[in-house]
Structure formats: C-alpha cells, structure tokens
Amino acid sequence: MEDLESRKKDRSPNFPFISLETAINRAKAFYEEERRGAAPVPRAAKHWRYSPSSSGLLQTIAALKSYGLMVDEGSGPDRKLRLTEMTLRILLDNRPDSLERIELIKRAALNPTVSSDVHGNWPDGLPSEDTLSHSLIFEKGFSPPNATRAVRILFENQRFADLYQSDSLSSFQTRPQDDNGHPIGDDMTRDADWDSADPPRQPVATIGSPPKFYGGGQPAGTDVRASVATLPFTEQVLDVDGRAMRIEFSVAPTEEMYEFLKDYIDLRLKVIRRKTASTLPASTSESAVGETQPT
Known part of the structure; x- marks a missing residue:
C-alpha cells in the first residue's frame, strides 16, 4: 500500500517520452505497413520492433497520441490504432x-499540454536547461529524472519544429550555436527499448522557413520577402481602428490551418495578458482587489 502511495506521489504529468522527430519516424514506419488503415496494438508493436508486452510500446503509443499523430479505434481486445489526418499530411506532403x-x-510540437504551457511562458525561446528543469519540477510536479528527460525533448522539439516566436535568439546564448545563430544539439539517442538492429532512422524531411506571421529564424540564403510576395492566398482584415492586418498562406487554407492559427492566437493572448498583469503596480493590483470586496 505504501509503495502504491509513493508511486502516486512521484508520478509526473503526462509528457511524451520520445521527441517529435522520433514520433514522426514511428508514424512513418506504421504508415509504410498500414497506410490509412487501422491496426491492432500487437501489429503496431511488430512495426516498431517492440514486444507486445513492452513498456516502450505503451509509451510510444501514448507519445504519438500526445502529439496528435495517432488515435484509438475501439477498446479492449478490439482496440486498434490509426494515424490522424494531420499525420498523413505531414508524411505525404513532399513539396x-x-x-x-x-x-x-x-502544431504537433505544441499539442502536449506541458509543451504548450512551457512555450506560452517563454514565447521568445526556451530558457536555460536548469531554469526549465526547475520550472518543471516545482511548477508542473515532475520528478527530477522525468524533468531531465522532458527538458531534453522540449529542446529537441523546439529545434526540429523551429518554434522560434521572435527574431531574437538571446535566450539561446548559453547553448552552442552555428554560423546562422541556431542552437546546435547532440544527435538524439534512441530509447533503450528500440531494437539496436534496426536500420538508422532517416530524417522525414528538411524543415524550411516558417511563415512570416509565426516569426522565427530563417535558413541561410532564404529570401523571405521574395517568397512571401508570391504567396497566392492572402486575407486582409481591419481592426477597430481601421488598421490593416494581413494573413498569407502558400496554399489554400484548410480547416486545420485555421485551427492552428486560432490556437496560436490564444497562446499569444495568454502571454500578453500574463505580461500585462506582471507589470501592474502593486498599488493598482491592491486597488483592483479592494474594489471587488463586498461593502
């Protein structure tokens, strides 16, 4: 009974145990065998070279679901796994x-709740590893070992998905950088349960320059102004003061793209409100609290 209570106390929040790049490679291996179809869990284990009873199998499934790459169909003995539409668009888009x-x-990188919260707290780039680990342990309730793993994965996902939300890379100055100012990281090691006889994984694709409205560092030699000027789908809206805002897409916008844009705007609003609240003078805050007290 005491061991059970102890495990409950040490349990960390749900967070993928593998990086997004690895998860996409797992999804790719699943797609090569099942295409758009669903498959029982034991068959998925075979695709990933896990035993059906492996803890790594359950953690891999949980990670793909957390990133929004996979969903369940059915339950119990009839449970099957299927790739999401978002995953298919990632894997099959060769443009x-x-x-x-x-x-x-x-969107997949920000899908886990912890990830979206962390990037909402540091919209201009992750802080030092020690600061991030401290935050996960004392604000999110991670155990120290799980916080260390999560920190590594958060940094890997930020690099892989290019989650820079500001042109400033000052928050990365403590990490090694290449000539273009991008952080340099060690090659990701595989999880222990992955079969060492498996061929070396291949990168799914090269991540190019992010759209202008998202912000971020650009690869060397990329003329962002020229690429934006040729975007065929443009929407322009006016705010209440008549100021124009423009949203540009390289392809006809889909429902998923608008959903992602909505999530991004919600995230930015949270950051702005948090910063505004933190800059309010103490007297103003006390005054506001006082006004809400019953007389």
Whole structure:
C-alpha cells in the first residue's frame, strides 16, 4: 500500500517520452505497413520492433497520441490504432519547404499540454536547461529524472519544429550555436527499448522557413520577402481602428490551418495578458482587489 502511495506521489504529468522527430519516424514506419488503415496494438508493436508486452510500446503509443499523430479505434481486445489526418499530411506532403507541413509540425510540437504551457511562458525561446528543469519540477510536479528527460525533448522539439516566436535568439546564448545563430544539439539517442538492429532512422524531411506571421529564424540564403510576395492566398482584415492586418498562406487554407492559427492566437493572448498583469503596480493590483470586496 505504501509503495502504491509513493508511486502516486512521484508520478509526473503526462509528457511524451520520445521527441517529435522520433514520433514522426514511428508514424512513418506504421504508415509504410498500414497506410490509412487501422491496426491492432500487437501489429503496431511488430512495426516498431517492440514486444507486445513492452513498456516502450505503451509509451510510444501514448507519445504519438500526445502529439496528435495517432488515435484509438475501439477498446479492449478490439482496440486498434490509426494515424490522424494531420499525420498523413505531414508524411505525404513532399513539396519543398511546404509551409502547410511546417505549420502542422509546429502544431504537433505544441499539442502536449506541458509543451504548450512551457512555450506560452517563454514565447521568445526556451530558457536555460536548469531554469526549465526547475520550472518543471516545482511548477508542473515532475520528478527530477522525468524533468531531465522532458527538458531534453522540449529542446529537441523546439529545434526540429523551429518554434522560434521572435527574431531574437538571446535566450539561446548559453547553448552552442552555428554560423546562422541556431542552437546546435547532440544527435538524439534512441530509447533503450528500440531494437539496436534496426536500420538508422532517416530524417522525414528538411524543415524550411516558417511563415512570416509565426516569426522565427530563417535558413541561410532564404529570401523571405521574395517568397512571401508570391504567396497566392492572402486575407486582409481591419481592426477597430481601421488598421490593416494581413494573413498569407502558400496554399489554400484548410480547416486545420485555421485551427492552428486560432490556437496560436490564444497562446499569444495568454502571454500578453500574463505580461500585462506582471507589470501592474502593486498599488493598482491592491486597488483592483479592494474594489471587488463586498461593502
């Protein structure tokens, strides 16, 4: 009984145990065998070279579901796994520097609740590993070992999905950088349960420049102004003061793209409100509290 209570106390919040890049590679292996169909869990285990009783299998399934790459069909003995439409659009979009694919990868990286919260707290880039680990342990309730794993995955996902939300990379100055100012990370090691005889994984695709409205560092040699000027789908709206705002797409916008845009705007609103609240003078805050007290 005491061991059960102890495990409950040490349990960390749900967070993928593999990076997004690895999860997409797992999804690719599943697609190569099942295409758009669903498959029982034991068959998925075979695709990923896990035993049906492996804890790594359950963690892989949970990770793909957390990123929004996979869903369940049925339950119990009839349970099957299927790739989501978002996953198919990521895997099958072979257009060079497809902005739609880039945005879907960003959406997958931010899909886990912890990930969206963390990037909402640091919209201009993740802080140092020590600061991020401290936040996960004391604000999110992670155990120290799980916080260490989560920190590594968060940094890997930020690099892979290019989750820069500001042109400033000052928050990465403590990490090694290449000539273009991008953080350099070690090659990701595989999880212990993955069969060492498996062929080396291949990158799914090269991530190109993110759309202008999202912000971010650009690869060397990319003329963003020229690429934006040729975007065929443009929407222009006016705010209450008559100021124009323009949203540009490289392809006809889909429902998923608008959903991602909505999620991004909600995230930015949370950040702005949090910053506004933190800059309010103490007297103003106390005054506001006082006004709400019953007389």
